[in-house]
Every structure is written in structure tokens, then in C-alpha cells.
Amino acid sequence: MTRVCPKCGSDQIRSAALHAHDGVRRMLLYAPLRCRECRHRFWVFSPLKPLLLLAGVGALIGVTTWFALNQHPAAMPATHVPDSLPHTRAAQGDAEAQLQLGLRYAEGDGVIQNNKEAAKWFALAARQGLAEAQYQYGLALLEGRGVVQDYRAAFSWLEKPAQRGYAKAQYSLGELYRYGTGTAIDKARAYLWFNLAAAQGVDAAAKARDSLVWQLKPEQIAAMQEEARQMSHNAAAPAAAPD
Template structure:
């Protein structure tokens, strides 16, 4: 279709440039033209532009709707997953208390807060939750979210170790080895390293082997036999502890 200049009637028309001051309507719907003979500048409707604009809007709406559906599928379940442990933990569920403590300790779904984490670990530990006893003991040992207390830390880590918790057994060996929260007791350290090593804790195996030359043959034999008895017993027998009495801050 030929284009004609509305000013002089010439058909010598060329496409002109768009400018920011041309206005939104012209930019979105028209094509700028200029007459080669009289230099008159004018506009003509371009049907392609509205079509492309509609397609772009439709694509944007579709993408927005897709993201909204994705968020509606993910966000509610995520929120429920974060809030439910609070409800169950507040109701006294020891496993939920442990889970909530771990979340606060790691900043998983909540703002990281050592004090809040230790509070929930303590509640679960006092209900006999083995993992919580270990984590509460670590918090006391390192002073995370609670006043540092080596003797109380020893007490709680020992509880978890006696129930067969491998990491607690290794850490209890370390406490005996260096006299943290208890008197130094290398044979007892060897015993707990041996038990942890039997459950796959590599560091415990190395620590155990490093103590061999520091013990008498009789001590080695006694601790190996005791470790054997404990590993064959579903519930570990009570082992005399050299730890000092716990402070009031650590309740059994």
C-alpha cells in the first residue's frame, strides 16, 4: 500500500526516527514517516505494533500467574513446616523441641538464635531425648546461648553417650582425656573412644590408638572388656563417673 504525504501529496516517503518526545500513543501504535520532497513529518497507524504489545502483555500475565501458582504450592507448606514444631514443642513434644532447637541453632526457616536453640534443647533433654541431651551438653560446653558450664556439659554429654550416641561417646572421651568438667582419666577416655570408633567415628579411632602407649596392659585389657560388654548390652550399664556433682543449672 503506497503512502502519500498529507501535506504535498508526494509519494516519496521514508521512515523517520522515533524520539522520546513523540508520545506514548505514537510510540506504541504508529510508524513515524517523513516526506522526501517537503520534509513534512507525520504518522501512520502500524497494526503490527498493537499485536506485538498484546502478545507481550499476555506473556507477562502468564509468567506472573505461573509464579503465583508456584508460590501457592510451596509457601503454605513451608510455613506450616516452620510453625508446626513451635506448636508441638510448646505442647511438650520432645522431638519437636529438638527439631526447633536445631532450626534456631542453624537459622533454618527462622532467625538464628543460640539462646532460643539452647532453651528448646534443654526442655527436650530433660524429657530424655538423647540427641537433645547431646546438643544441650555442647551448648553448655561452648557457652552458646547459655553460661558456659563444663561440669554440667559433662553430665549431659555423658547421658547421651551412655545411650549409645556415637558423637557423644567421642566427645565424652575428649572430656576424660583433657579433664574438662571432670578429672583426667585416660583409661575411661580410651573406653569411650573405643565405643565411638566401633560405630564408625573415624576421629575416635585415631584418638583411641593415640592413647594405647599411655596405658598399662592391664588398663587396656580392662577397658576393652568393658567396651565389649557395653556393646553387647541393649542398655549400657551405669559407668562410675568421675564428674563432680552438677551445678543447679543442669537438672537431670
């Protein structure tokens, strides 16, 4: 059965981590999910959980009984739990691991959700030039998540991946130009970045671009369209060059 987000209606749903404050009833009977689009966290009833709980209680009783009957404190073998979090690689400077760790702290995926930790790892990976990390760190600065809100710094970090062709950053940069956040209002530049993001399939960017058409002169639109074509051509040129 396809799950949809009750907040935005998206079907891009993933499992979410349990939090200490979720409560025993939810932990025992429900499963946490998170929307990939709006990051809304919600719960669905999990019919398997009561069965697993009963099975676990039965297993515990069986083990306890076995120890009592044998009348000796035999030590159970230690269970090795693999460390699935990329802490070691991140601490050693691996930018991709730093990004993944930041995303996990931002979403509470396998760890307690912590915006400050998320921003710290995003910043480390961003300084190594990772486009997604620069985008995430820019958003953290823009929204004040785990860091002091700083519009100008947010603009600077979002501009870096946008210029390299990162579609989500291009859309965000268009919004900053559109409303004058961290920079002066420039509807023509907003149109440019929306146009670039829309060309990569960002639907919201296409709608935002079209909403600006009536606010610009024809020559401004033509100039921005030409600049967008030139930027796209320059970005594609290295990939198209022969070996």
C-alpha cells in the same frame, strides 16, 4: 555438580537460610549453603536467581498493569503459607519437635539464627530423655552457646546419651576425659569411650583411641576393652531378647 565445604572439604552440604545482614547483592545473585560437618556457612553463585528476579519483576509489572486497566482495587486472594516450623508441637511438649526447633535455631534454618532459643529447646527435649537433644544441650553448655558455659553440667548431659550408646556423645565424653574438662583427667576412661564410638564408625574416635595406646599400660587397655565389650553387650541385650 557436587558441592564441597571450602573450610573442611566435606561434601555433606545443605541449603542454608538467608539472614537480614547478608546484603542485597548476595541475596539476588548467590545461594547460601551450610556444611553439615563443621557448620560453616558459605555462598555459591546461582544462575537461576537473576532469571527468577526478572520473571518476578515482569509478573509484578503485569499485575500492576492489570489493576490500572481495570481501575478498581480488587483484592487479591490471601496466600496461605503453611507453617513448616514445629512451634505448636514443641510448645505442647513434643520432645522431637523441640529438638527439631532447636536445630533450626542453631543453624538458622527457616528462622533467624539464635543460640539462646536453640539452647532453650534443646534443654526442654533433653529433660524428656531424647539422646540427640541431651547431646546438643551438652555441647551448648560446653561451648557457652546460648547459655552460661558450664563444663561440669556439660559433662553430666553428654554422659547420659553416651551411656545409652549414642556414638557422637561417646566421642565427646572421651574428649572430656582426655583433657579433664568438667571432670578429672582419666586417659583410660577416654580410651573406653573412644573405643565405643569407634566401634560405631566414628573415625575421629578411632584415631583418638589409637593415640592413647602408648600412654596406657597393657592391663589398663585390656580392662577398658573388656568394659567396652560388656557395655556393648548390655546395650544390645534388650534388642536381642525374644518377644
